Amino acid sequence: MSFLLPKTRNEILNLGIMGGTFDPIHMGHLVTAEVARxxxxxxxxxxxxxxxPPHKDIKTINNAEHRYLMTLLAVVDNPxxxxxxxxxxxxxxxxxxxxxxxxxxxxxxxxNLYFITGADAILDITTWKDYKELLNTCCFIAASRPGYxxxxxxxxxxxxxxxxxxxxxxxxxPAMAISSTFIRRRVAEGKTIKYLTPESVEQYxxxxxxxx
Ligand code: NAP
Numbered sequence: 001m002s003f004l005l006p007k008t009r010n011e012i013l014n015l016g017i018m019g020g021t022f023d024p025i026h027m028g029h030l031v032t033a034e035v036a037r038x039x040x041x042x043x044x045x046x047x048x049x050x051x052x053p054p055h056k057d058i059k060t061i062n063n064a065e066h067r068y069l070m071t072l073l074a075v076v077d078n079p080x081x082x083x084x085x086x087x088x089x090x091x092x093x094x095x096x097x098x099x100x101x102x103x104x105x106x107x108x109x110x111x112n113l114y115f116i117t118g119a120d121a122i123l124d125i126t127t128w129k130d131y132k133e134l135l136n137t138c139c140f141i142a143a144s145r146p147g148y149x150x151x152x153x154x155x156x157x158x159x160x161x162x163x164x165x166x167x168x169x170x171x172x173x174p175a176m177a178i179s180s181t182f183i184r185r186r187v188a189e190g191k192t193i194k195y196l197t198p199e200s201v202e203q204y205x206x207x208x209x210x211x212x
Contacts, residue, residue: 008177013107014047016114016141019096020121021053022067023180024205025074031175032143036116037080037172040141045085045116054093062210073200076108076156095129100138113138119148119170123156133175135160141170145176187211 016032033045049168050109052058061067068088075081085096089135093193096201100113119142124132144155177198186193188211193202205211 005139007179010110010158011111013044014040014042014112014114015103015107016040016042017099017103018045018116019099020047020117021056021180022049022071023062023068023184024090024197024201024210025071026180026183026201027179027195028143028173028176028178030074030078030198031123032079032080032171032173033116035173036141036143036171037112040114040139040169042114045081047075047081048070048087048099049178050093050094051082051090052093053125054095054129062180066204066208068200070203070204073204074198076200076212097128097130097134100134104137106156110162114141115139116141116143118142119144119153122168126156126160132164135164135167138167140171142168142170143173144170145179146172146174148172184211 012133015035016036018029018198020029022029022119033047036042037045048068049064049071051064053061065088068083068085072083075083082125086099090098095112097114103113104111115138117140122142125135126133157168183193183196186196188203193205
């Protein structure tokens with residue numbers, strides 16, 4: 001797996017991992033990653049489309065290669081963003097802990113990792129593989145839509161220790177009013193998706209007749 005390396009051997013990298021299904025990627029995801037990058041002083045954000053999302057019926061989502069290519073098209077103009085095939089090439093369910101462990105290996109532990117994803121995705125974190133280790137080894141940035149009620153997340157986090165809960169940061173992102181579901185539905189109904197996703201992704205969707 002080739003990635004950017006620290007500028008000096010002893011430098012600790014602040015790295016964001018943007019995990020999601022990205023079916024398709026949209027402006028909400030991109031704004032989330034950019035706001036997180038600035039707010040948490042991340043050196044770089046690596047988008048990792050899930051190969052086989054562990055909690056989803058694989059038949060209901062698009063082919064991983066399409067999702068990977070759309071993600072690649074979407075990040076091309078941001079020098080701080082990259083896309084990784086780590087989970088796509090793995091051919092196993094994409095457990096976040098395995099990805100996080102792999103990153104620590106690659107960077108010999110010289111890393112502060114921030115896992116960025118949707119607040120709703122984090123709601124069932126206590127069912128994720130080795131979640132305690134996960135919460136001990138990286139911070140979570142939970143992107144929420146405007147008006148998102150924090151109470152559900154607080155209920156989930158309540159029983160966890162304060163040291164762990166303080167590692168979950170909530171970020172309200174107005175652009176997350178856009179969702180992948182919304183885009184898929186609009187394409188199926190023949191409605192415009194202009195400005196909801198980068199133009200290159202929009203064209204990719206039409207060219208490959210996705211979501212029709
Ligand atoms: P999801 O259930 O499809 O998404 C839940 C919500 O979060 C949706 O509203 C979704 O909006 C939003 N969302 C997803 N990724 C986002 C991102 N990167 N930034 C902002 N919002 C995001 O969740 P998912 O995409 O399948 O999973 C999210 C991540 O959690 C993936 O990396 C997955 O591998 C990981 N995960 C790991 C485990 C485990 O290790 N056991 C279990 C579950 C999930 P959109 O639909 O618009 O994206």
